[in-house]
Structures are given as structure tokens and as C-alpha cells.
Amino acid sequence: MFEPSWESLTHYTVPQWYQDAKFGIFVHWGVYAVPAFNNEWYPRNMYQQGSPEFEHHMRTYGPQTEFGYKDFIPCFTGDKFDPDAWARLFKEAGAKYVIPVAEHHDGFAMYDCSFGEWNAVKMGPQRDVIGELAAAIRAHGMVFGLSSHRAEHYWFFDGGRQFPSDVQDSRYADLYGAAQPQDTQPDPAFLHDWLARARELVDKYEPQIVYFDWWIKQPFFTPYVQQFAAYYYNHDLKRRRGVVINYKEAAFPEGAAVFDVERGQLAGIRALPWQTDTSVAAKSWCYVENQEYKPAGSLIGDLVDIVSKNGRLLLNIGPRADGTIPEPDQAILREIGRWLVVNGEAIHGTRPWIMFGEGPTEISAGQFTDTQRKPFTSQDIRFTSKPNTLYAICLGWPEAHVTIHSLGISSTIKAAHIAAITLLGSPEPLTWTQHQHGLTIQLPQQRPCDHAYAFKLALRDSS
Secondary structure, eight states: OOOSSHHHHTTOOOOHHHHHOOEEEEEOOSGGGTTOOSSTTHHHHTTSTTSHHHHHHHHHTOOTTTSOGGGGGGGOOOTTOOHHHHHHHHHHTTOSEEEEEEEOTTOOBSSOOTTOSOBTTTSTTOSOHHHHHHHHHHHTTOEEEEEEOGGGHHHHTGGGGSSSOGGGOGGGHHHHOOOOOTTSOOOHHHHHHHHHHHHHHHHHHOOSEEEEOGGGGSGGGHHHHHHHHHHHHHHHHTTOSOOEEEEETTSSOTTSSEEEEETOBOSSOOSSOEEEEEESBSSOSSOOTTOOBOOHHHHHHHHHHHHHTTEEEEEEEOOOTTSOOOHHHHHHHHHHHHHHHHHGGGTTTOBOOSSOEEOSOOOOBBTTOTTTSOOOOTTOEEEEEETTEEEEEESSOOSSEEEEGGGSTTSSSOGGGEEEEEETTOOSOOOEEEETTEEEEEOOSSOSSSSOEEEEEEEOOOO
């Protein structure tokens, strides 16, 4: 049994299924999809005087005393929400797990919450979105998780106290919350409520992943985070399905949960499993008009780079207020899915090799760096491995041949160790030579796929 202490919680072990699963889907769907302006922080920024959202709101909807965030809820209909269609798309994309947002900073719960009226069961769609998604995702053979951003709700609407707005109306206190400055400490009532809500999500929906946003790193959250983690891990000891908590920054010590890098990557291999969460969109997690999308090929390159370093990619999409997933989001997911049909064996179920790769393109390590790197080239190669198998994935199509400099005659893999080299998705036999400067492979005439190309080195058993 786990105790609510870091010493006890560092005995946690990352489950096998999560170590094998390298690609998941994140879903930001909530009331913020109704204004569809700028990003999912619209609820906060519409009360921040001088912000683009504030000015847009005043022009479009009028003063916040007359039309506040609460007034978007009736427009959040979800009338075309089809959880089975969502799950089919995520399965087609090659995802192994799915994490919808159960509650964002705005305080509107997307589940059957017992701690207030402001939720999707009683308002808006009048459906248990999380419950329905849990059933559909599991029915299609994927792992269900969820995220809670409730911690940040404490200060999210604080701007509404600086000028006349509905945030100051006591009738809406349960939605807008404390609305206190971010540099103040929540009272015990808020922290107890946070813990109770987190436990309820576990009890009602049995998620195998619980993702938390960054503010739980504050020291005053520590005993409550410890209590939740012990409760969640002990809950799983009875079921033995294997569960994961995703955390950011220094909210947990090493080994007590799974580290997550928001919109960023790592420079090298991390011994412990980790995760990147990023979005198909460059500037928003939720649906907005005039969305700026990332190319699917760039996201596939990120996936390969992340997996080579013992990570996994949690890729976000943002549905519209009616519950439909925008066509560009769908197209990106399907393009990734087509790539994984060909190359999935070099991704899912793999482990890092002794090095992550080689090549000229530098990765800017850390959070919020996802749009900073230059495009990958054919000289950028990433390695993944399975027993008696090494995959060398070129992040661009080389001309005529490719030389993998890390696999020269001085490497740990000698020519005598290689039983065969194939290109995933290609039936053509390949010829290759190992020399002082690397392993040179002659390419087939036809590309087997788009974006990245996985060479499979079948190795003779040296045991």
C-alpha cells in the first residue's frame, strides 16, 4: 500500500502498457469553443482589461455585466457530439490512449460532478461527456484517461473583480470560484474540494491516466497531491490495470509519476518514461476560427524524435462547440495514422537504443519550444529498438542511399551481427555495406510512405 509521502510514492512503477504506448490523443472541448477566439484562455482574458479578448468581447457581446462567460453555456450544445465517431477517428490515427479534458481552468465540468451545478450533465449538452467517451474509447481498444485543470480555477477569473462584471455576482460564485490573485494561497476549503473532485473522477470513471496541469507544483498543494496519488495508486492495486499520473515541472519527485513537457521536447534520452503534450494547432488547444495548423509531417518527425528519447506524444485536437471535429484536425490525425500503419512497429512497443540518433537539426529542449526547431532533414536519423531489432528512422528521404554514421565498423553493431536490413513498407530487397564512416544502405526506387522512413535491422541473437 502507498502512503501519502514522497518516500512511499517513489516506489511507483510505470505500467508496461504505458511504456509500450507511444502515441495518445488529447481533447480540449469545453464552453471556450463557443467564442472560438484566440485560445482556451478566453474565459480568463475576456475579463483582463486591455487584452485582445476583452476588446473582442466588448465589441461582439457587450459589457461583461450583461454577457459574461456563463452566457456562452446555452450555446455550447454539443448537438453533434458522437463519442463513437471520435473514438473511431482516434483509433484510425493509431492512438493507444486518449485523454479528454474533464475540467479546464474555467470551472465547467465535462462530467457528472457532484460538487456543483456547472457541468455538462446539467447544462449545455446535458450529457456526461467524460462517461460517454470513456465507454467509446474502451470499446475501440484504447486506454482511457482524463485531465484535471481544476487547480488553476482558484485565480482564473480574478480580472472580473477589477471592474463591473458578473464575476462579482454571488449567484455565479460556483462557476467563477474564488477569483483571487495567482500569488495568493488558496484556503483549505478550496484544496479539500480539489482533492474531493480528483478522487471522484477516479471513482466514477476509472481512468488509467490522470493528467494535471502545472499549478499543483505550489508547495501548499503538496500534501493534497500526495493524498491523491496514494489514493489513486492504491485504488489500482485492487484492479491491477496499471495507472499513470502526468505532472509538469517539479510537482512530483523523480519516479513518483510520469513527467510531462508541455509543447516541448528533451535534448536526449531520459531513463524514466516521459511525455510531450502538444497540439495540432500552433497557438491554441481548443477550436478557434482561423486556426493555424502544424503540418502532419512535422508532427510525425516530433513523434519519432520523442520516442527515440523514451517519450510518448500526446497530441491535442479541439472540437467545435457542436461536437464536430474540424476537418483539418481529422486530416492530420488520419495522415499520422496512415504513416503508423506502415511504420508503427518502429514506434509502439519500442525502447530507446544506446543513443537517440544523429543529424544536424538541433532540438530546443524544454517547454513551449514546439515551433522553434528547423525542419528535419534526411541526415536526421533516430533510433528505436526491440529485442534483436534496431530501427533507424530517417526523417527525410535521402537521395539514392543513406549513410548512418553511428553504425560504422567501430560501433557495437558489426556487419556479422546484421541478418537483414529492410525498409518498412517496401518489398524491394536492399543492399548495404558497413565501413569506417558508417552503414550505407542503397534505397529502393519507390518511397513506401510520406514523411519519415524506417529501416529495420534484424540482428542475430548474440546470446
